[in-house]
Amino acid sequence: MASIKKVFAYEIIDSRGFPTIEARLWLDDDREVVTSIPAGTSVGKYEALELRDADTQRFRGMGVLRAVNIINELIAPKLVGVSPTKQSEVDHWLAKADGSKKKEKLGANSILAVSQLFVKAAALSESIPLHAYVNKLYKRLFKNEIKVEKIPTPIFNIINGGKHANNNLEFQEFQILPSSSFSFSKAYQIGVEVFHELKEVLAYRNANISVGEEGGFSPSLSSNVDAIEVLVEALNRKNLRPGVDIFVGLDIAASHFYKNDRYVIKEINHPMSKEEFIQYLVDLTRKYAFLTLEDPLDQDDFDGWKKLLGKISNNIYLVGDDLLATNKERFLKAIKEKACTTILVKPNQIGTITETLEVIDIARKNNINYVVSHRSGETNDSFIADFAVGVQADFVKFGAPSRGERVAKYNRLWQIEREELKQTK
Numbered sequence: 339m340a341s342i343k344k345v346f347a348y349e350i351i352d353s354r355g356f357p358t359i360e361a362r363l364w365l366d367d368d369r370e371v372v373t374s375i376p377a378g379t380s381v382g383k384y385e386a387l388e389l390r391d392a393d394t395q396r397f398r399g400m401g402v403l404r405a406v407n408i409i410n411e412l413i414a415p416k417l418v419g420v421s422p423t424k425q426s427e428v429d430h431w432l433a434k435a436d437g438s439k440k441k442e443k444l445g446a447n448s449i450l451a452v453s454q455l456f457v458k459a460a461a462l463s464e465s466i467p468l469h470a471y472v473n474k475l476y477k478r479l480f481k482n483e484i485k486v487e488k489i490p491t492p493i494f495n496i497i498n499g500g501k502h503a504n505n506n507l508e509f510q511e512f513q514i515l516p517s518s519s520f521s522f523s524k525a526y527q528i529g530v531e532v533f534h535e536l537k538e539v540l541a542y543r544n545a546n547i548s549v550g551e552e553g554g555f556s557p558s559l560s561s562n563v564d565a566i567e568v569l570v571e572a573l574n575r576k577n578l579r580p581g582v583d584i585f586v587g588l589d590i591a592a593s594h595f596y597k598n599d600r601y602v603i604k605e606i607n608h609p610m611s612k613e614e615f616i617q618y619l620v621d622l623t624r625k626y627a628f629l630t631l632e633d634p635l636d637q638d639d640f641d642g643w644k645k646l647l648g649k650i651s652n653n654i655y656l657v658g659d660d661l662l663a664t665n666k667e668r669f670l671k672a673i674k675e676k677a678c679t680t681i682l683v684k685p686n687q688i689g690t691i692t693e694t695l696e697v698i699d700i701a702r703k704n705n706i707n708y709v710v711s712h713r714s715g716e717t718n719d720s721f722i723a724d725f726a727v728g729v730q731a732d733f734v735k736f737g738a739p740s741r742g743e744r745v746a747k748y749n750r751l752w753q754i755e756r757e758e759l760k761q762t763k
Contacts, residue, residue, distance in 0.1 A: 340365045340463035342417050347409035347451060349402055350374060352715040353743040354551060356400045359447050360717070361409060363455040365422070371458035375447045376686055376722075377715035379501050379551060382593070382637055382660030384668055386689040389445025405448040413444075413452055422459035426479055429453050429692035446689035453690040454721055468721070469754060472728025479692065480699045489522035489755045490731040491515060492748065493587060493630065493709065494529040496536055496738045497557070497565050498550025500591050501714075505546070505558045508603045511589035512554070512565050514573070515629050515733070517582065522755045526748055528576075528584065530739045536572040543568070551714040553738030561605035566626055580627065587630030590619075593660050596636040612642045620649045630733075632657035632682065643677035655680040655707055655733075664688040664697050673704050680707040683731070685722070698729050709733040716743035720750035727754055 347361040352374075360374040377388060389408070391401035413432070420428065432452060436444040461471035469486070477483050494514050499507025514532055516525035536555060540547050545557035545568075559565050569586060578584045592615075595602050600609030610618060612635070619634050631650070635642040637660035647656050658678040662668045664687035672678055681701055685694045701708045710726035712735065726734045734751070737744035 339421055339423070340367060340369075340459075342366070342420050342422060342459070343368070345409065345414035345417050345452065345455065347406045347414075347448070349406060350717065352377060352717055353741065354379065354715045356715060357397050357402045358715065358717060359402050359405055359409070359451045361451040361455055363422075363459050365459060365463060369462055371455060371462055372719075373451060373454040373458055373721055374717035374719045375451050375454070376713035376717060377447070378684075378686070379714040382663045382687070384637070384660070384663035384665055385440070385687040386446035386663075387440045387442040388447040388686075389442070402445075402447060405445040408444050408448045409451060413448070417452070422456050422463055425453075425456050425460065425475060426692045428456055429690035433690060433693070441689045446686055449689045450686050450691075453692070454685075457691055457725075458721070467754070467758060468724035469727035469758075472725050473730075475691075476695050476698070476729060479695060482699065482702070484702075484728075484730050486727065486730060486759075488730070489751050489759065490710065490726050490734040491518045492522070492525055492529060492751075493733050493735040494533070494554075494738055495552050495589070495735065496529075496533050496554045497569060498552055498554040498738075499556070499562070499565065500594055505550075505556045506604065507559065507562055507565055508595045509562045509565070509588055510591035510594070511552070511587075511632070512569050513587035513589065513630065513735075514569065515585040515587055517584065522751055526739065526752060528578070532572055532576055532578070532584070533739050535576050536569065539568055539572045539575065549738070549740060552712075553740035553744045555738075562603065563605060563622070566622075570626070585629035586626055587628055587632070587655075588634075589632040589657075589659070590634045591660065592633055592635050593637045612639065616642060616646050616649065619646060623650050623654065628654060630655040630657055630680070633660050637661050640672065640675045640677045643672075644675055647676065647678065657682055657709060659684075659711075664694060666693070666697055666700065669697055669700055673700075673706065678706075680709060680732070682709045682711050682735070684711050684713060685725070686713060691725075694725075695729070707732040709735055711735040712737055712744070712747060718743055718746045720746050723747040723750035724754070727751065
């Protein structure tokens, strides 16, 4: 069995122009794996914390040399000779060594870099695809089998607002979801074609066609509803049937415009109470038949989430991101409160792959859907695509079919479908 010869980390620049960690691991036969870590812009308050340098004279305080040094000087020497299959043991050791609730001492970014290296190295040592090893790891840790049969349905974020764009839209993402009856290759084609159709619609309206942090367009439109209407117009021009061929979804990220116990959006001329905003969302959902609503209410309002869930269709996926933060305790509370139907899974919100798989196991045992997601600050590492296939996520959310760091993930899914699952319809 292979063992670890060396681990080395260093800085690279992510898709936002800020530093992040890239790390390499060499096995004792000199085979090598590399991984890099994403970062969020719209960060929930219950997420594990990155370690940043806070040196304003370097990268505007966003450097990660402290995290890099923690890997190289404190963690790496202790990994020499360890088997890469010791995933849970190493993850638990890292979490214990940090000792803080949010991993702020060692940094979730440094911990996740090592955790992902172990998954990749174990797959390499066993000469199996990364997604197959993720699947095998889940089975080994939780004594439960997931049959790999499909590529998850993509959620394309093709209009960016909120924290992800420099425009006047409060809602963070305006999404399209091709029908799950399509193969991934067909869904990808639809996403790409709608993306370009939307560009033409926006250009015709003399709206800005620059793109936001996640590759979607970031136009300044009159309102959030106007953005939805523009999206629907693009779908109609492609002769796609909303609710049949394709669906619309929203990431509202409501915590970012929740102020003084009120929801404040420009298209409503007064701050809305929780009850008013819930009714606003219910009316919007009835009009546009959304398939997904992500973070529709504040991240601390479990009662409001429960009330909204009771008022919308059972066919809508009510998705918790900031509400849950891929956190086991938050997730178990939401299940008990019946606050949502779906969890957004981001490994860097919790910090280790073992803990991420534990959250997925909880979802599966409680019939909760799960979406595996990227972050706004991404790299060209496609680890998350293999991870999503290995755990058979219901959906993946990797941004628009635009910008290299986004399409790296979608192209990896396409490759898995083409070469390994042999699905082409």
